[in-house]
Amino acid sequence: MVFVVLLLAALAGTAIADPRLLPAADAAPVPLAAAPAADTRAADTPADDPVQVVVDQLDPIVPGPDRPLTVAGRLVNTTDSRVTELAVVLRVSTDPLQGRSDIADVVGGNDSHDGQIIGRATATAAKTLARGAQTDFRVTVPLDDLDLPRAGVYTVTVSVVGRRDGATDVQGTTRTFLPWFPQPSQVKPTRLVWLWPLATAPDRDAEGVLRSDRTATDLDAGGRLRTLLDLGRSHPRAVSWAVDPELTETAAAMSAGYRVEQPDGPEPGDAAAAAGSWLTDLQSAVAPPTTALVALPYADPDATALRGGGLERDVVRAVTLAPTLAASTLQRPVSGGVFWAPGGDVDAATLDTLAAAGVTTVVLSDKAMPPAASAAYTPSGSASLATQSGTVRAVLADSGLSAALAMPTRTRGQELLARQRFLAETAMITAELPGTQRTVVVAPPLRWAPNATVVGELLDAVQAAPWVTPATLSDLTAAAPSDVRRKRADPPPRSAALGATYVNTIAAQEARLGAFGEVVTDPVGLTDPYAAALLRTGSAAWREEPRNGQALLRTVSDQLAEQVGRVRVISKGPYTLSSETGVVPVTIANDLDQPVTVGVTMTGQPAARLSISPVEPVTIAPGRASTLEVTTHVVGSGPVPVSVRLTTAAGVAYSEPVEIEVRSTAYAQAARWVVGAAVAALAVLVAVNLVRRVRAGRRTAAAPPA
Structure with missing residues (x-):
């Protein structure tokens, strides 16, 4: 054991404690096949290390004086030969990291911050580790023994040394982070606004049929939305709920029974109870009036694409509808006016549209508004944006914290590294300017699938750590924006939004729906399901799932066409006039359950061969048919192909044309x-x-x- 430690000392170029003080904690190797699945080729340790060092435990999450530091995990032999005389050693950086870029460097494998070996934090792991085998290790050392010089973020390096193929060398290394703030009163903790999104891909058609089982799965036990709800309600002080009312509307509808599209047609869904339970628990979680809660625009509209396609009215509807619908489904008053920008940015023209619609706060990435000049510290994530309708507050999500949440967490080793990186980022923000309190924002993806273990530990830490403290979105927007001058980055490319052809199809269907609403006597209850479904087709969720968006739009278009087609021309022809001028009977059927008022136009081919006298609109009772006698003048001999089309009372085209034939004798x-x-x-x-x-x-x- 002594020679191993001396070798490490030589490799590190530092002195170590007396090897006689080292504990002898031998552990028998465990064959890999008999052990839990190893973190082979995991992102938290170099993939080419002969022995992977997997850190499964680092306690305490919030370290302090008079407490021991425990690092535990597993060693996995990934080679085809055995490794003998293994020992695990711990190194801690001599000084705290200097900035947030150092954190990314360490995650990337930079070894310049590895620091000194801690002699009392070294342990024998195994005498022999066969190929494909793994063994556990545990190292514990009092934090006071580390002699950390000042508050900040330190690098903890865990290395394993062993003998392989006749040579003794470092066989594997991994690194993580240790935030250290032994005197909390000497720092002003960073305020952390954690936006907590509840949204889904809105794949519900105009008849309320879900296009997939995704939402049902997410709402059920262990599902994405169930996990988010359970984490949020168990940490009420740490989160600011941001709810898409389309989701709560869907959950409410599902709870009363619903259908799911299947290859052979819609079938009853089996998650009604899960949806009802989820909604009830959410209502309970947000019921206290002090709960931070906002309603996002209905169905997460792709405002950039909709504005570009001339559908600004859809953006306005999504924004204005949200608070009322959220209040109805959550059974409490809910404020709105918050837009969560898809992709983290929005162009100036779209921002003007949003502000005109009533948006007062936009959630952007801090990369969309970087500081105009290089700053030695992280400014608060709040800025002002000028629009044609006044000033809008930009809430800027911290990209470093977003990167930590985006790290892979498939294994416990990856979970721990992601957790420690997040804590290191928040600690470094405080250490940059310990006497000045700032507010930073965590904004995960809108349809986020969190790792419950990692995020639960982080939420616990946020409420306990001395360097960070929870804050709400309203806390941030009520305060003055940061005085750090920021610049606007180049706007995102238009190609990132929904395609122009797709949006034009939405516009065409909305025009058809508008005509339908003018024809019927009481359009509200009849047209609302289609209007809401078309809003769902304009969701930014379909940026990442274009095929699903197109499938939804086709379905809604077909459903609307079927409804519009219930008021139709049933005349077939041909019709023969005994003179140049005569009467052509046009019969119109109304299969709706309410009266309709329609007009008729007739166009010849060519148009010069046919003219008709003005036709007054006619009202047709529900379930009845009516015949209009249209005075028609035919020029020339031979049959005239005629297109007969229904219109609104104002003359706007309503139906697709019906072809008949008219001739004069x-x-x-x-x-x-x-x-x-x-x-x-x-x-x-x-x-x-x-x-x-x-x-x-x-x-x-x-x-x-x-």
């Missing part, structure tokens, strides 16, 4: 008279000619011979 009769007259004239001419010939012959016979 007037020109056929005139032609017969002309032919008859010509025949009679010819007969007269022949008769006259015969008479002349007869008379000429008689005169020749009576003349005397010469």
Whole structure:
């Protein structure tokens, strides 16, 4: 054991404690097949290390004086040969890291902060580790023994040394972080606003049928939305709820029974109880009036794409509808006016549209508004943005914290590294300027799937750590924005939004729905499901799932076409007029359960061959048919193809055209008279000619011979 420690000392270039003080904590190796699945090739340790060092435990999460530091985990032999005389040593950086970029460097494998070996934090792990085997290790050392010089973030390096192929060397290394604030009163903790989004991909059609089981799975035990709810309600002080009312509307509808699209058609869903339980628990979680809660725009609209396609009204509807619908489903007053920008940014023209719609706060990435000049510290995540409708508050999500939450967490080793990085980022923010309190924002993706273990530990730490303290979104927006001048980054490319062709299809369907609403007597209850479904087709969720968005839009379009088609022309033709002008009967059926008022237009091919007298709109009772007698004038002979189309009372096209054929017999009769007259004239001419010939012959016979 002594030679191993001396070797590490030589490699590190530092002195160590007396090797005789080292504990002898031998552990028998465990065959890999018999052990829990190892973190092989995990992101928390170099993939090419002969022996992977997997840290499964680092306690306490919030370290302090007079407490021991425990680092435990597993060593996994990934080679084809055995490794002998293994020992685990702990190193802690001599000084705290200097900035947040150092944290990313350490995560990337930079070893310049490895520091000194802690002699009393070294342990024998195993005498022999066969190929494919793993063994546990545990190192414990009093934090006071580390002699950490001042508050800040330190690097903890865990290395394993062993003998392989006749040579003794470092066989594997991993690194993590240790925030250290032994005197909390000497710092002003960073205020952390943790936005807690509840949203889903809104794949519900106009008839309330879910296009997939995704929402049902997410709401059920162990599902994404259930996990978010349980974490949030168990840490009420640490989170600011941001709820898409489309989700709560869906949950409420599901709780009363629902259908899911299947290959053979819609079938009853089986998650009604789970949806009802989820909604009830959410209502309970946000019921206290002090709970931080905002309603996001309905169905997370892709405001950039909708504005670009001339559908600003959809953005306005999504923003204004949200608070009322959220209040109805959550059974408490809910404020709105918060827009969570897809992709973390929004262009100036779209921002103007949002502000005009009533948005007062936009959630952006801090990369969308970086400081105008290099700063030695992290400023508060709050800034002002000028729009044509006034100033909007920009809430800037910290990109370092976002990166920590985006780290892989498939294994316990990865979970621990992600947790420690997040804590290190918050601790470093405080250490940058310990006497000045700032507020930073955590804004995970809107349809976030958190790791319950990692996030639960982080929420606990946020409420206990001396360097950070919870705050709410309203705390941030009520305070003045940061005085650090920021610049606007280049806007995101238009190609990141929903495609122009897709949005144009939405616009066409909304125009059809608008005409339908003008035709019926009481449009509210009849058109609302289609209007809401079309809002759902404009969701930014379909940026990442274009095929699902297109499938939803096709379904809603077909459903709307079927409803519109219940008021239709049933005339078939052909029709024959006895003169140039006559009456063409156009029969219209109304299969709706309320009266409709429609007009009719008729267009010939070519148009110059047909004209009609003005037709007054007609009201048709529910379940009845009515015939309009349209006075029609036909020019020329032969049949005229005619397109018959229903309109609104104002003359806006309502239905697809129906093709009929109209002809006039007037020109056929005139032609017969002309032919008859010509025949009679010819007969007269022949008769006259015969008479002349007869008379000429008689005169020749009576003349005397010469």
